[in-house]
Amino acid sequence: MPTGMIKEITGLSILEIILIIAIAWFLLRFVQWFLPWLATQAPSRLRLHLLPLMPIFQLLIVVLAIVNIIPLIIEPTPENFLAISGAVAIAVGFAFQDYISSLVAGIVTIYERPYRVGDWIKIGEAYGEVTAVHFRAVELVTPDDTVVLIPHKNLWDTTIYNDNNGQREHMCVADFYLHPEHDAEEVRQKLRKVALTSPYLQLKRPIAVIVHEQPWGTHYRLKAYPIDGRDQFKFTSDLTVRGKAALAQLDVKPAIAPQAVR
Numbered sequence: 001m002p003t004g005m006i007k008e009i010t011g012l013s014i015l016e017i018i019l020i021i022a023i024a025w026f027l028l029r030f031v032q033w034f035l036p037w038l039a040t041q042a043p044s045r046l047r048l049h050l051l052p053l054m055p056i057f058q059l060l061i062v063v064l065a066i067v068n069i070i071p072l073i074i075e076p077t078p079e080n081f082l083a084i085s086g087a088v089a090i091a092v093g094f095a096f097q098d099y100i101s102s103l104v105a106g107i108v109t110i111y112e113r114p115y116r117v118g119d120w121i122k123i124g125e126a127y128g129e130v131t132a133v134h135f136r137a138v139e140l141v142t143p144d145d146t147v148v149l150i151p152h153k154n155l156w157d158t159t160i161y162n163d164n165n166g167q168r169e170h171m172c173v174a175d176f177y178l179h180p181e182h183d184a185e186e187v188r189q190k191l192r193k194v195a196l197t198s199p200y201l202q203l204k205r206p207i208a209v210i211v212h213e214q215p216w217g218t219h220y221r222l223k224a225y226p227i228d229g230r231d232q233f234k235f236t237s238d239l240t241v242r243g244k245a246a247l248a249q250l251d252v253k254p255a256i257a258p259q260a261v262r
Helices: 011-041 044-050 053-073 078-095 097-112 184-196 229-249
Strands: 120-123 126-133 137-141 147-151 160-162 172-178 208-214 217-224
Touching (some): 011 053, 120 137, 172 229, 184 208, 184 229
Antiparallel strands (some): 120 126, 120 160, 126 137, 172 217
């Protein structure tokens, strides 16, 4: 260790370090509260632009805190900086391999943005809305209101499905299984009208009715976009309930799957 690397730690230095840590902690908590609050107050189109800023601000706060603390402990010379950086990197790398991998992946996440706050993503078996992007993990809330924490290191070797990728709305699908003896074009038009009259529909996005003929009947997939992705389950339920009622008016029978298909 080079001579004179560590400064003499005085009571004043300790107070300054404590003050910097306290201010950084307060700012982190403030950002964690303020940006979600601001997103709820701002127009809905700005929500997905404000929420992704949270991890960026948090990273900046931590970096600034570290940059201000180091000169209070170590003489800020290039030699000292290289020596202490190498020693810390080796020690931390061996002791916290998985944790460091998640932290590095978290920094990559902030840069590449495979997911951000407000996105609906699926990683492994977990599907839900991203409510927070921490340094080590991403926090999801599933449709069952379960909070799931997934380490960022999964970014390296796991496929990530992102339904809306920073957009307010994303595609929803309602499935209908009908007996094959019916007027397919009439059913398509009826399902399209069901989507057009939904109060959740985003009119600027396309509506599609996809038809697949199966050995046991006809499978219709009604695809459309809600105004806000958070309404996806209400939207799908609305399409399903009103779609079934509309098809009943056409006297179309539901498909009966063979025993082997069930």
